[in-house]
Every structure is written in C-alpha cells, then in structure tokens.
Amino acid sequence: MTDWIVLQRLLLITIIAGVIGYERERHGRAAGFRTHILVGIGSCVIMLTGLYMMQTLPSVDPTRMAAQVISGIGFLGAGTILRFRASVRGLTTAASLWAVGGVGLAVGAGFLNGAVITGLIVMLVLFGFSRLERAMRRDWYQILVVETSDTVGELARIRRLLAEHDIEIRDVDVKPGSQPTMMRLEFQVKMLPDQPREDIVQQLAQAEHPVKAYWA
Numbered sequence: 001m002t003d004w005i006v007l008q009r010l011l012l013i014t015i016i017a018g019v020i021g022y023e024r025e026r027h028g029r030a031a032g033f034r035t036h037i038l039v040g041i042g043s044c045v046i047m048l049t050g051l052y053m054m055q056t057l058p059s060v061d062p063t064r065m066a067a068q069v070i071s072g073i074g075f076l077g078a079g080t081i082l083r084f085r086a087s088v089r090g091l092t093t094a095a096s097l098w099a100v101g102g103v104g105l106a107v108g109a110g111f112l113n114g115a116v117i118t119g120l121i122v123m124l125v126l127f128g129f130s131r132l133e134r135a136m137r138r139d140w141y142q143i144l145v146v147e148t149s150d151t152v153g154e155l156a157r158i159r160r161l162l163a164e165h166d167i168e169i170r171d172v173d174v175k176p177g178s179q180p181t182m183m184r185l186e187f188q189v190k191m192l193p194d195q196p197r198e199d200i201v202q203q204l205a206q207a208e209h210p211v212k213a214y215w216a
Contacts, residue, residue, distance in 0.1 A: 001055070006048060013040040013107040016119035017100045023126040029093045031080045039076070039097055040104040043069045047108025066105050073101040096126065141170070142197070143216035144187040146204060147177045154211065155185060161203055167191045178212075186216070 014037055021036025046069055050062025077094030099122050106115035144162075148154040155172070162169060171188040178184070191197075197215055204213035 001048070001051065009044055009048065009107045009110070009112075010041060012112065012115070013044045013104045016040065016103055016107075016115070020096055020100055020119070020122055020126060023123070024093050024096060029080070029090070031076075031093050031097055036097065036100050039073060040100045040107075043073075043101045043104025044108040047105045051109070062109075066109075069101055069105060070098070073098050092126070096122065140191050140193050140195075142189055142191060144189055144200070145214055145216050146185045146187070147179075147182045147212040148185070149181050149183070158185070158187065158204065161200065162187070162189060165191075165195055165200060167195065167200075182212075 017036045017040030018033060021031075021033040024036065025032030043066075046065050047062065050060070050065040053060045054062050077097045080093045080097070081090040099118070103115050103119050103122070106112075106118065144158075146154060146158060159169065168190040169187055170190055173186040173188075175184040175186065176182075201213045201215070204211055
C-alpha cells in the first residue's frame with residue numbers, strides 16, 4: 001500500500017465525515033464538525049494499520065482492531081445522549097458518529113464505493129429527512145404530575161379535562177406527595193406536540209383544593 005493510497009483514503013473520509021459533522025454542528029450539537037472528522041480519520045487509520053500489519057505479519061487479523069473501533073464509538077456516542085425530563089436528546093448525533101466510524105473503516109479497507117454511497121445516504125438522512133420528520137404527525141408521550149389533597153375528586157376532574165383536549169391517559173401512578181396531606185398523581189399521557197400543555201396546567205391550578213401541577 002503506497003503513501004498516495006493512504007493519503008487518498010484519509011482525505012476521502014475527512015470530506016465525508018466533515019460534511020456529516022457540519023450538519024450536526026449547524027444544529028448546535030456537542031459532537032459536531034471536528035468530532036466527526038476525528039472519529040472518521042481515527043477509524044480509517046486503525047483499519048489501515050491493521051492492513052499494514054497484515055502485510056508484515058500475515059497471521060494478523062485486521063478485523064480485530066476494527067471491532068474495537070465500534071466499541072469505542074459506542075462509549076463516545078453515549079456521552080452525546082442527554083435525558084431531560086421525559087425527552088431524550090442526542091440519539092441522532094450518537095448514530096451519526098457510529099455511522100461515520102463505519103464509513104471510516106470501509107474507506108480504510110479500500111471499500112470506497114460502499115463508503116461513498118453510505119456517506120451520501122447518511123447525508124441525505126440528516127439533511128433531507130429532518131423536514132420529512134417534522135411534517136409527520138407524531139404522538140407525544142409525556143408525564144403530567146399533579147399534587148393534591150383531594151385525590152379522588154381531582155382524579156375525576158383531570159380525566160375530564162384531558163378528555164376535553166383529546167389527550168389519552170395511558171397509565172396513572174399514585175405516590176406520596178411533598179407534604180403529608182398531599183398525594184402525587186403521575187399521569188402518562190399520549191398527546192400531540194401542538195396541544196396546549198400550559199393551558200392544561202393553569203386549568204388544573206384553579207381547583208378548590210390546593211393543587212400543584214406540572215409536566216415532568
């Protein structure tokens with residue numbers, strides 16, 4: 001394997017990973033332009049190193065080093081995933097890092113056609129499918145927390161209120177409240193993103209008995 005071939009492969013993965021990383025950087029993600037390039041180059045050079053070792057030591061299996069790349073990217077991707085209340089962020093960025101790692105291995109192995117096609121598909125998904133995803137009608141699963149001293153009465157009132165807004169209750173959990181006289185009701189509900197969450201909380205706060213309502 002000549003130096004020119006090595007340089008070609010490293011430049012190719014730099015371009016592919018850079019474009020993918022630019023899309024993540026544009027959306028303000030922690031793992032953006034530079035991170036994706038470094039993951040791609042690192043994956044590529046590890047595969048190149050395995051191939052180089054195989055030339056000098058025929059008994060060496062280059063795929064053993066490549067397998068460790070996928071494990072390492074798994075830890076890196078886990079660091080980009082954040083859970084805030086009922087929502088999880090960073091899954092797409094973690095998946096793009098994993099994909100870039102795979103493309104880097106393909107480039108390093110010389111599977112250039114597959115690497116370029118895969119890179120183009122990943123770019124299409126990140127750049128084009130986001131609009132399609134926003135246009136899709138999706139259900140939202142949220143947690144509505146209500147603390148009240150009138151558990152039975154408030155439970156019936158909440159059911160009526162949510163039914164008026166076409167919000168489906170999937171599960172109800174009753175726990176001790178923050179005060180001895182209060183009970184904590186946790187409703188797992190299915191709703192649409194454009195439904196008035198704050199209006200529901202304000203209506204719940206207008207009860208005769210003390211009520212504390214919020215979205216978890």
